[in-house]
Amino acid sequence: MATPSNASYKLPKIGNEPNLHYKPDSPERIALVAELKAMEAAAPYYVPAFVNGKEVPASGPQSSQPMPHKHASTLATFSTSSPELTSEAIESALAAKSDWENMPFSDRAAIFLKAADLVSGKYRAKICAATMLGQGKNAWQAEIDAAAELADFLRFGAQQVEQLYTMQPPENAPGVWNRVEYRALEGFVFAVTPFNFTAIGGNLVAVPALVGNVVLWKPSPTATYASWLVFQILLEAGLPKNVIQFLPCPNGDDTIKLVDRAISHKYFAGLHFTGSTHVFKSLWKSIAQNMDKYLSYPRMVGETGGKNWQLVHPSADVRAAAIQAIRGAFEYQGQKCSALARLYVPRSLWEAKGGFQDILIEEINKIAQGPVDAFENFMGPVISQFSYDKCISYIEKAKAAGGEVIVGGTGDDSTGFYVKPTVIVTKDPRSVTMVEEIFGPVLTTYVYEDEDFEKTCTLIDTTTDYALTGCIFSTDRAATVKANNLLRNASGMFYINDKCTGAVVGQQPFGGARGSGTNDKAGSMSIFMRFVQARSIKETFLPPTEFLYPSNLA
Numbered sequence: 233m234a235t236p237s238n239a240s241y242k243l244p245k246i247g248n249e250p251n252l253h254y255k256p257d258s259p260e261r262i263a264l265v266a267e268l269k270a271m272e273a274a275a276p277y278y279v280p281a282f283v284n285g286k287e288v289p290a291s292g293p294q295s296s297q298p299m300p301h302k303h304a305s306t307l308a309t310f311s312t313s314s315p316e317l318t319s320e321a322i323e324s325a326l327a328a329k330s331d332w333e334n335m336p337f338s339d340r341a342a343i344f345l346k347a348a349d350l351v352s353g354k355y356r357a358k359i360c361a362a363t364m365l366g367q368g369k370n371a372w373q374a375e376i377d378a379a380a381e382l383a384d385f386l387r388f389g390a391q392q393v394e395q396l397y398t399m400q401p402p403e404n405a406p407g408v409w410n411r412v413e414y415r416a417l418e419g420f421v422f423a424v425t426p427f428n429f430t431a432i433g434g435n436l437v438a439v440p441a442l443v444g445n446v447v448l449w450k451p452s453p454t455a456t457y458a459s460w461l462v463f464q465i466l467l468e469a470g471l472p473k474n475v476i477q478f479l480p481c482p483n484g485d486d487t488i489k490l491v492d493r494a495i496s497h498k499y500f501a502g503l504h505f506t507g508s509t510h511v512f513k514s515l516w517k518s519i520a521q522n523m524d525k526y527l528s529y530p531r532m533v534g535e536t537g538g539k540n541w542q543l544v545h546p547s548a549d550v551r552a553a554a555i556q557a558i559r560g561a562f563e564y565q566g567q568k569c570s571a572l573a574r575l576y577v578p579r580s581l582w583e584a585k586g587g588f589q590d591i592l593i594e595e596i597n598k599i600a601q602g603p604v605d606a607f608e609n610f611m612g613p614v615i616s617q618f619s620y621d622k623c624i625s626y627i628e629k630a631k632a633a634g635g636e637v638i639v640g641g642t643g644d645d646s647t648g649f650y651v652k653p654t655v656i657v658t659k660d661p662r663s664v665t666m667v668e669e670i671f672g673p674v675l676t677t678y679v680y681e682d683e684d685f686e687k688t689c690t691l692i693d694t695t696t697d698y699a700l701t702g703c704i705f706s707t708d709r710a711a712t713v714k715a716n717n718l719l720r721n722a723s724g725m726f727y728i729n730d731k732c733t734g735a736v737v738g739q740q741p742f743g744g745a746r747g748s749g750t751n752d753k754a755g756s757m758s759i760f761m762r763f764v765q766a767r768s769i770k771e772t773f774l775p776p777t778e779f780l781y782p783s784n785l786a
């Protein structure tokens with residue numbers, strides 16, 4: 233490990249955080265139920281901005297983060313972080329920069345490793361409960377996100393930086409020592425984070441901070457409380473107070489003003505974004521307009537939307553393919569960027585008695601949907617009224633375009649934002665719900681003729697602007713190879729006989745290409761490369777004392 237200390241340290245062994253399963257009467261179920269009750273009873277919580285080492289008192293109109301499963305209840309309230317507060321946050325982050333980047337890596341790493349242990353231990357139930365109540369996840373979905381994935385990002389992140397720092401030039405000429413130093417960026421990193429994974433919010437700030445950057449964090453308004461808990465955990469783990477500045481803000485004009493202030497600053501050095509494609513593109517355009525203001529070329533890292541696909545070959549294990557389609561499309565109400573949205577099934581398997589269609593309908597009809605604190609519910613609410621309306625309007629558009637709804641197709645937003653798991657069958661493979669991201673539990677299926685397998689691969693490749701995740705179910709190796717080649721650029725994540733969701737840190741580096749993002753692969757060493765400025769250092773032990781070359785001698 234690179235460190236200015238008088239030793240080369242080794243990190244503790246890193247592995248994936250084992251999942252807890254929350255079976256009835258298990259200690260983890262009992263702890264989580266107690267935490268859910270206590271958290272709800274004490275809500276709403278005021279979440280302050282945290283700037284210049286301290287909490288900013290409430291001011292101006294308050295925004296709220298409702299509980300999506302019963303939207304009359306508020307989990308958290310927060311004030312708007314103004315452009316003036318944003319400027320103060322930038323100055324205090326820049327003032328903290330030198331001490332932070334000069335802290336030995338072993339000490340920076342220790343902070344994030346301790347934070348991981350706090351997430352997976354002392355605060356596991358709390359961070360899961362906040363993700364359930366605030367973002368509408370059931371216990372299992374909260375566990376794999378807020379407990380396991382977050383701890384994994386923090387631990388594997390430390391390991392990946394350790395590996396990055398060992399990347400050194402392989403050759404030294406005689407009398408020369410070549411080194412490469414991985415400096416932090418010259419300025420601050422701006423992290424703008426999404427609602428759907430507590431872990432992603434934590435990772436978007438932890439990645440730049442681990443390699444010595446100072447960070448401004450604008451969390452999603454619909455994940456404000458869980459993001460605040462993550463920030464508190466980082467502070468408890470020993471993160472110096474000004475390394476990350478926390479700036480909650482409602483969406484709309486206030487966010488645009490905050491963002492404008494941050495990306496207009498001379499020392500804006502990088503954007504770490506996850507969210508929708510249109511927001512990332514608009515940020516990129518605004519940043520391009522500001523190019524002459526900056527000291528350096530800002531690093532642009534953005535993981536964005538998807539229209540993820542599952543291709544079923546006639547040789548597939550039909551039940552496995554149907555069950556994984558259900559998990560891929562409807563876990564967390566289809567609100568994973570990786571969620572399955574377009575399904576391609578050969579007619580022979582779709583129409584067979586007891587075949588794909590029958591299994592799909594029969595199994596989806598068994599799905600229990602309701603409040604997140606009723607553990608039997610496989611599905612809960614979508615995140616907001618906006619999202620509910622968007623899902624319903626896409627279902628109506630699909631029907632108007634001739635799509636047939638074979639399951640679901642309705643919703644109920646009277647107490648929570650519940651959209652039923654919906655399957656649409658379309659005869660037009662380029663119809664609107666095959667093309668545009670909905671980000672809800674709406675799956676569109678196209679039934680292809682068995683002999684058109686290759687044509688279907690080309691169709692998948694050319695249907696949307698996105699290329700995030702995709703999967704094939706096939707027991708025919710030649711067909712799998714054919715699809716692998718034809719669909720090489722149709723996704724950044726390709727799964728064979730597995731669903732298109734559920735990437736695990738340390739196992740499947742995550743990211744998509746084309747309109748789905750810059751594909752810098754969260755959960756791998758390559759993401760850290762984006763937030764460092766390498767400096768090559770050459771030291772010559774015995775410099776020449778004559779300018780002439782031997783070849784100049786007579």
Ligand SMILES: NC(=O)c1ccc[n+]([C@@H]2O[C@H](COP(=O)([O-])OP(=O)(O)OC[C@H]3O[C@@H](n4cnc5c(N)ncnc54)[C@H](O)[C@@H]3O)[C@@H](O)[C@H]2O)c1
Nearest residue numbers: 424425426427451452491506507508511535536537538569
């Ligand atoms: N590819 C990935 O790794 C990945 C992972 C998770 C989510 N996502 C994508 O994220 C989206 C869902 O998350 P979301 O609803 O939070 O996304 P979003 O784009 O609405 O919001 C993301 C962040 O951007 C902020 N924001 C919104 N409007 C803005 C604007 N005009 N200017 C600047 N910032 C703005 C939000 O407040 C939030 O912090 C989906 O498109 C999903 O596919 C992608």
Ligand SMILES: N[C@@H](CCC=O)C(=O)O
Nearest residue numbers: 428568569570733734735
């Ligand atoms: N690790 C997750 C990332 C989802 C993004 O929203 C998955 O692969 O499903």
